Amino acid sequence: xxxxxxxxxxxxxxxxxxxxxxxxxxxxxxxxxxxxxxxxxxxxxxxxxxxxxxxxxxxxxxxxxxxxxxxxxxxxxxxxxxxxxxxxxxxxxxxxxxxxxxxxxxxxxx
Amino acid sequence: xxxxxxxxxxxxxxxxxxxxxxxxxxxxxxxxxxxxxxxxxxxxxxxxxxxxxxxxxxxxxxxxxxxxxxxxxxxxxxxxxxxxxxxxxxxxxxxxxxxxxxxxxxxxx
Numbered sequence: 001x002x003x004x005x006x007x008x009x010x011x012x013x014x015x016x017x018x019x020x021x022x023x024x025x026x027x028x029x030x031x032x033x034x035x036x037x038x039x040x041x042x043x044x045x046x047x048x049x050x051x052x053x054x055x056x057x058x059x060x061x062x063x064x065x066x067x068x069x070x071x072x073x074x075x076x077x078x079x080x081x082x083x084x085x086x087x088x089x090x091x092x093x094x095x096x097x098x099x100x101x102x103x104x105x106x107x108x109x110x
Numbered sequence: 111x112x113x114x115x116x117x118x119x120x121x122x123x124x125x126x127x128x129x130x131x132x133x134x135x136x137x138x139x140x141x142x143x144x145x146x147x148x149x150x151x152x153x154x155x156x157x158x159x160x161x162x163x164x165x166x167x168x169x170x171x172x173x174x175x176x177x178x179x180x181x182x183x184x185x186x187x188x189x190x191x192x193x194x195x196x197x198x199x200x201x202x203x204x205x206x207x208x209x210x211x212x213x214x215x216x217x218x219x
Contacts, residue, residue: 033206042211043153043209044209048206090152098155099198101145101153
């Protein structure tokens with residue numbers, strides 16, 4: 001099974017409200033990633049976990065939080081959503097080589 | 111400058127035509143992978159090709175690491191091939207994959 005699962009598929013959020021997105025994988029991969037994808041742009045890495053170690057990108061450091069309570073699960077947390085957070089959020093996992101992506105969560109902030 | 115550059119940015123094909131998409135990168139790269147995205151959809155892995163030539167179906171990828179480039183060849187294009195194609199790779203020892211801007215492909219019948 002090479003499935004990465006994301007919940008929910010679609011999320012509506014109000015400006016200023018928190019958002020929590022969930023990702024899971026059953027491949028026992030050591031690394032899990034969160035990317036943000038906007039139309040006509042390259043996927044942008046937000047952060048990734050290598051085992052229990054969180055690595056956050058410098059330009060999004062303060063905007064996104066994450067937790068990985070066990071090997072299979074990883075969350076992405078936005079404390080206060082802004083309009084600019086509207087995007088597709090893609091979770092991926094790997095074990096050193098290729099990446100496997102989930103279906104994504106489309107977040108719309110109103 | 112951009113670390114991963116893809117060309118062309120977009121192209122239009124008549125069904126049945128072939129196409130070659132290019133990916134150039136600025137430094138030592140590993141874990142090179144080609145992805146496909148249908149409009150509004152997720153990223154689907156097409157080929158994992160860190161070096162050499164790999165095939166799957168009508169797709170062929172050739173990566174020449176010392177020249178810092180990779181290509182994706184689509185043969186006998188079909189309308190269902192329409193979408194955006196991304197190359198991504200790990201640059202240096204960053205531990206993460208960096209994506210190019212993508213090539214938007216439109217196949218018309």
